[in-house]
Amino acid sequence: MRGIGILRLVMAWAMLIALPVGAQALCDVTYKVQPGDTLFSIAETHYGTSQQWALVYYANQVVLEGQTAVPGSDVYIPCPASEAAPAQMPPREVGAELTLLTAGNYLPFSDRNWPGKGLATELVTAALEASPSPLPYAVAWEDDWSSHLFPLLDQKTYDMGFPWVKPDCTATPDNERCKKFHFSEPLMELPIMLFKREGSEFAYESDADVIGKRLCRPAGYFTHDLDRADRRWLSEGKITLVQPDSPEDCFEQLMADKVDAVTVNVFLGASKIVAMGLRGRVIPLERALSRESLHVIISKTHWRGTTHLYRINAGLAALRENGRYDEIVSRHLELFWEQVK
Template identity: 40%
Template sequence: MSARGTVLALLAAWAAVPALAEGPCGATYRVQAGDTLESVAARHFGAGADWAPLYYANLAALPPTDGAAEIAAGTELYIPCPPGAAPASPKVLEPGEADITLVVADGHGPLADRTWPGGGMGTALLVSALAVAPDPLSHRMRWAEAGAGALDGAGDIRFPVIAPDCSAEGAREICDAWHFSDPVFELPMMLFAATGGALAQVGAEEIDGRRICRPEGAPVDDLDRAGRRWISEGRITLLRAPSAEACLEMVVEGAADAAGLDLYLGAARIAAMGLQGRVAPLEPPLSRETLRAAVPRGNWRGTTLIWRLNAGLERLRASGQRDDIVAQHMRRLAERLR
């Protein structure tokens, strides 16, 4: 689907937020004769169509299947929790019990956010890739504070990261310090402007003199790179705000002409803030950035970790599981938008 088609599909869709779990979550369920993923999901999540998170939480216990296929009686399934539900008996690995620590920067919903199912689509893809990787390692999840960069703090694998252009001036230090994974997901970067405002009338390419807000800590490479020196040549005024919400508020108040956000983050925040019809993305996208995971080069097994992760990502793609995960999360995002 084109970027324009994606935008229109996301903004046009609307449904109620999925119901919270009706049965205990964060616990183990023993499959009974005749059970399917859909029936178990209906019992615990309130909707049989929400079986995908259940499947990806139990990859090691299940063969490739669909939601309607019967599961072998006696199989033990871990029941993940939807947002807002308290686990009955959470399984938390302590630092000494896990092989590696996965650090995820919070607040990037729907891609990486502890309040989204599976920790967000990007997190679900990464965790699923680790689960099917050769010689998989156990891991504990550590959420970095919302707004923090994924390259901040200790951990074996950091996510999400937009890898810099290693040929660009100033990027060598970062590239020398980190291994970057194969692509996990592609992000269309958009300008979100007031509907009916001046910038909405002329489009994203009429940029001279505009005030563009970007959340603190978010990279600005797409605003100042070869062929687009908007910042260094003084073509725009770069504004910083504490969060994506703050940038969107500045747009509504007229303090900024646009907020520079990725398509999915911007769409989710617009829905959460009730700004549908007041703020919208402009075509064409500023750029398409590739979301990756990163491993410190100083990690004694960094090369092996990246190899395993990349192999897991390839297995997800080859099996079709990646498309299933993306479709499930896109459906959930569309339900929150209008």
Template identity: 40%
Template structure:
């Protein structure tokens, strides 16, 4: 297998050094069952111990009590951090008050139906909402992309909070509607936006002039804010030829086929997609990032407790950082990503 680029390795190495790897489980989260799942397999995924299927059976009495019986696809499985006590209660009861969450589908490792704990941000936000004196349990619905998520949130169509979303530049005309209708949390995660290119293809990037006239691919629903800034006018002045298919996978297919020169994605989503598509031999990331992106939680301003929800999320994230739990959560997910890249 080809070794990932020095930039991706350095991102992961620094992250793993800053966020210590812990053997603790991905827990106190709700997992969405996939086709073919059973309690034994879900326990192995979250605890690395299939024998703990009994914990899941006790915490989810409405599901199959057998370790090997298939779970209905889409079933919600609460993953407790501790076994039930004799009274049948777990450390974080699935009966606690709920909050309706809209998450972006297939944005691994930040949010994904198939990533453990439904992604880094899902686990962090679940923990943040559970950190206060009146914990809330997220119940997740899925949006196909960030643009659809912003639209659903802004229209307040059932969802109370949404993530992971970039915070737009509210001075830009195209962002004013979202800024007028949504409140954004403090940054949850910061990650570099990088260029993925064909290995040995000759594309380099030291400054923006290196990309003039190049065909660059970025999924249509992803933020384009970094491409037009006071110092960069790639779209408005047509400096680059921008290709915008629906999905990251399409961008990488076009890159492998020579239809575009580079794919623009955040480092972790790009690395995850490359690994899933078995393109590690063909694609690498350039070392110099284009920009730094932050991901946030958003709440519709018309929600009756919008400011309270944002306050609770921000306060919960601060508490996670102070206790070291933020580091442990991110460290676990970085370990999973590292394993998939190798």
């Protein structure tokens, strides 16, 4: 097994420029990295578009140095998803012993109008079905995300919630999420990218390139990646963080040259670029600013907390082992790509 797990996570990049008509992907092969190669150039060679660089990234995290392809190393070139199978709908159990809480409008991860109710929804429900001694369960929807952690999950109105980003609990043990909740093994990794105006000289080769810059991330979004121990960009005033009300506001400020870059997750950024008509005017930088993971969470005071987490973690391990994990992720991201394209 090549351990490709979530290799297709950023397949949404392909919507930024359409694959040339008739282009054939040279994939399911091994390529020896040449001097001067980047993930962008390797993707351009094999897929006909540099925007599919993350397919290569997720297939080869073990042999890469961060996001750098090492000359002389062999990298596997996976094929994009094809012939997507119908999504499985989460069951609605009568007398459920376990109720999971999520919300909509978080594509492609969770949404009642999305096939299978979303990528994260299908992963979580499939994991429960594949777990040892599975329980009857149900999925509840509350579209006010701000109410999920407190009070609904903290007071155990619902048993578990998803999908949530996990802070660095080792560095920040007093973080409210770290103090109050247990986290499952990661559902998937979520790259947090920098988006700049086409023609801007802003480059991101190392963290030193960000010092003194104006970054935009909407109010209410996490900022722990900007102030981790090796950065301290916020606490030491090394950058200017602009926090308007919405992602749209951030991209408008970018186009007005009021900020140097917008930093949000890959899916949100890509979808807003398309929705706001900014294709070709706003581009991603190749290097991810950070990589966050999405999890299932449960209150530390839940009397069956560790048991329920074991079910989720064991089920996820089974999905990865039997290949269903890759199939679910690939199918949902193919749908996301087609929708925004």
